[in-house]
Amino acid sequence: xxxxxxxxxxxxxxxxxxxxxxxxxxxxxxxxxxxxxxxxxxxxxxxx
Numbered sequence: 001x002x003x004x005x006x007x008x009x010x011x012x013x014x015x016x017x018x019x020x021x022x023x024x025x026x027x028x029x030x031x032x033x034x035x036x037x038x039x040x041x042x043x044x045x046x047x048x
Contacts, residue, residue, distance in 0.1 A: 003026055003027070003036075006036060006037075006040045007026070007036075009040055009043045009047065010036070010039050010040055010043050011023075011024055012013060012043070012047065013024045013039075013043030013046055013047060014043075014044070016031060016046070016047075017046075024036075
């Protein structure tokens with residue numbers, strides 16, 4: 001799975017939860033990658 005697909009799932013989750021559109025940038029370091037993985041796990045559990 002690419003970063004683009006992960007970001008799209010997270011953005012979709014945020015839109016469903018808050019009814020707001022957000023723009024997420026690509027991660028720049030390992031810490032941001034780990035946070036994005038955690039957010040993706042939450043988002044995919046909710047969206048499935």
